[in-house]
Amino acid sequence: MSLTFYLALRYVFARKRAMLMSLFGIIFGISFFVITQAQTSGFQEYFIKTILGTNGAIRISDRFQNMDETVSKISQDGKIKFKFQNREGAKYIKGIDYPDKIRNALTAFPSVNGISEVFEDNAILQTKSRSQSIQLHGIKISDHLLVSDLKEQVTHGSISNFLRDNMGIIIGSRIAERVNLKVNDRVNIVGKLENFQLRVSGIFESGVSDIDKKRCYISLPTARSLSGTRFGGSIFQVGIATPEKAPQIAAQIQETIGHRSVSWQEREKVWLDVFKALRVSSAITVSSILLLSGLGMFNVFAIMGIEKTRDISILRSIGFTRADISSVFLWQGIIVLFFGIIGGIICGLLGTFIVSKIPMQIRGIFKSDTFVVNWDFTHYGWAILIASLFVGLATWIPARRAAKVEPAKIIRETL
Amino acid sequence: MVNRNNPGQTLLQVKRLEHSFTIGEEYVQALRGVSFEVKTGEVTAIVGPSGCGKSTLLYLLGLLDRPDKGEILLDNKSVSQASDQVRTELRNKNLGFIFQFHFLIKELTACENVSMPLFKAGIQRKEANKRARSVLTKLGLGNKAERFANKLSGGEQQRVAIARAMINSPSLLLADEPTGNLDSENSRKVFQLLLQFAREESTAVILVTHNPEIAEKCDQILRMKDGQIVRD
Known part of the structure; x- marks a missing residue:
């Protein structure tokens, strides 16, 4: 044990009350930071999981036919250096016109782990008593399960019902509530061209209100028949192994196949910005607790610096350097910070666990029956970093001042 | 560093020392060309009225301050303008300082206060504590080694301060009115300790005192x- 650490330890224990106040400030600040970040990022992560589970990481849709590229210069490394384009008169192609070719092209992307062709159209759902406008999603279920969490979202009935029955339909929970439908009930779906009677294979709940009150899944051929569209018009929902890299992969896909490719980050930018703002806001608020604690500590050490000038003089007279004096003060800060961090982490873990058990039904942008928390250890890292910064400053300034004490002057003024 | 193997040899030379400082807005010319010499194993008393510059001289000799002019030679080496590092090392290994008001660290026990210079010199805690206890026992405080400094009487605290100054067997021991706050019995004991230490360890002792009886024995x-030496 170093001498300066030993002395610091003695000073810390000699000022229990003041040090405990600082310690509690750090513990409270760190734990509160962790708990609030766990909540806000928990909601954000859950929201991301929900949107990835319903609409996939990337959606590939329409394109403009590239018929007007007039001048382009391609350099030796194969990159286009400049090009003149005129979009006027370009042919708009709704959805994907050559799904098999596009599918083949997409399989060449190593990060793509699922491709589902989705044919979207509007229709009317009719029962004996009520009717409701719905958004039909024609899918091939085996493909769609690779790019969504539909299996987990089905609350009544099952995917196997849907697989067995070509004329099956999986409906959103809010639609089922509104028109009072149960599994195996028959419904009439009125499309643009045809009109089919389908059997309810399952009811799903994504937690996203807009989806649960509008969306129904049926098989891709049935959807095309209802709409009278034999070819084209569909979109691709793509699953990728690294969802956080979706913007780059979407850009590569768009560059390669010419179809508009939108990542989940671009699609949900508004909500993601809201979550980000909430996280930053709560981090700032909670950091103020740490700042106050740091100020408290600064006071303690500043007063100690004044009170201990005599001790500093003694220590200097027996061979302590200025750096030794500084380190006596810095060690005190480190000791309090260390115990503050340990306490803060324990209280943070405990608090996060308790918060995660608070019952709270949330529907709208996702579905949850308890407070959602995210067990992310980077929150602890940030809390420790902020606490260390404030405590470091609160200790360093008085330590520096203490090191400047001139022993002869102090002794002269003391006598 | 400092040679103490030749008792009676010149250890300290002070040449034309001048020093000033300010207290508040008041300028004080504390020393005006002080010169003298001190030999190993010798006890020197500095006497004079309050404010004449005795303590200031002691702080300069203790390397706690730097003179404006003049020179301090310790074992023929100039130390007054030496680097901070050299001065700090000299304070730890070659100088002992006893303050008027004992100046102990109250958060530490008597033993820890005494062993502090040894710790600083890099001696293991166990060994340092053993040596500190031994010195405290010599000074009649063996049974109070584990008491916190502020739980000791004034006389005991001063003896602890003396033990701390002696622990490193310094070549030069400086004492600023070490008996100033003690009764005559304790004053006599403290002076005897210093005298005995000077003789046994060939340490040069310089003490500031207002007590003429003690001064006469030096x-x-x-x-x-x-700020000047008028007669020696």
């Missing part, structure tokens, strides 16, 4: 007035 007396 090997050399430096009388100061208005």
Whole structure:
């Protein structure tokens, strides 16, 4: 044990009350930071999981036919250096016109782990008593399960019902509530061209209100028949192994196949910005607790610096350097910070666990029956970093001042 | 560093020392060309009225301050303008300082206060504590080694401060009115300790005192007035 650490330890224990106040400030600040970040990022992560589970990481849709590229210069490394384009008169192609070719092209992307062709159209759902406008999603279920969490979202009935029955339909929970439908009930779906009677294979709940009150899944051929569209018009929902890299992969896909490719980050930018703002806001608020604690500590050490000038003089007279004096003060800060961090982490873990058990039904942008928390250890890292910064400053300034004490002057003024 | 193997040899030379400082807005010319010499194993008393510059001289000799002019030679080496590092090392290994008001660290026990210079010199805690206890026992405080400094009487605290100054067997021991706050019995004991230490360890002791009886028993007396030595 170093001498300066030993002395610091003695000073810390000699000022229990003041040090405990600082310690509690750090513990409270760190734990509160962790708990609030766990909540806000928990909601954000859950929201991301929900949107990835319903609409996939990337959606590939329409394109403009590239018929007007007039001048382009391609350099030796194969990159286009400049090009003149005129979009006027370009042919708009709704959805994907050559799904098999596009599918083949997409399989060449190593990060793509699922491709589902989705044919979207509007229709009317009719029962004996009520009717409701719905958004039909024609899918091939085996493909769609690779790019969504539909299996987990089905609350009544099952995917196997849907697989067995070509004329099956999986409906959103809010639609089922509104028109009072149960599994195996028959419904009439009125499309643009045809009109089919389908059997309810399952009811799903994504937690996203807009989806649960509008969306129904049926098989891709049935959807095309209802709409009278034999070819084209569909979109691709793509699953990728690294969802956080979706913007780059979407850009590569768009560059390669010419179809508009939108990542989940671009699609949900508004909500993601809201979550980000909430996280930053709560981090700032909670950091103020740490700042106050740091100020408290600064006071303690500043007063100690004044009170201990005599001790500093003694220590200097027996061979302590200025750096030794500084380190006596810095060690005190480190000791309090260390115990503050340990306490803060324990209280943070405990608090996060308790918060995660608070019952709270949330529907709208996702579905949850308890407070959602995210067990992310980077929150602890940030809390420790902020606490260390404030405590470091609160200790360093008085330590520096203490090191400047001139022993002869102090002794002269003391006598 | 400092040679103490030749008792009676010149250890300290002070040449034309001048020093000033300010207290508040008041300028004080504390020393005006002080010169003297001190030999190993010798006890020197500095006497004079309050404010004549005795303590200031002691702080300069203790390397706690730097003179404006003049030179301090310790074992023939100039130390007054030496680097901070050299001065700090000298303070730890070659100098001992006893303050008027004992100046102990109250958060530490008597033993820890005494062993502090040894710790600082890099001696293991166990060994340092053993040596500190031994010195405290010599000074009659063996049974109070584990008491916190503020739980000791004034006389006991001063003896602890003396033990701390002696622990490193310094070549030069400086004492600023070490008996100033003690009764006559304790004053006599403290002076005997210093005298015995000087003789046994060939340490040069310089003490500032207002006590003429103690001064008379010293090997050399430096009388100061208005920042100068008027007669020795």
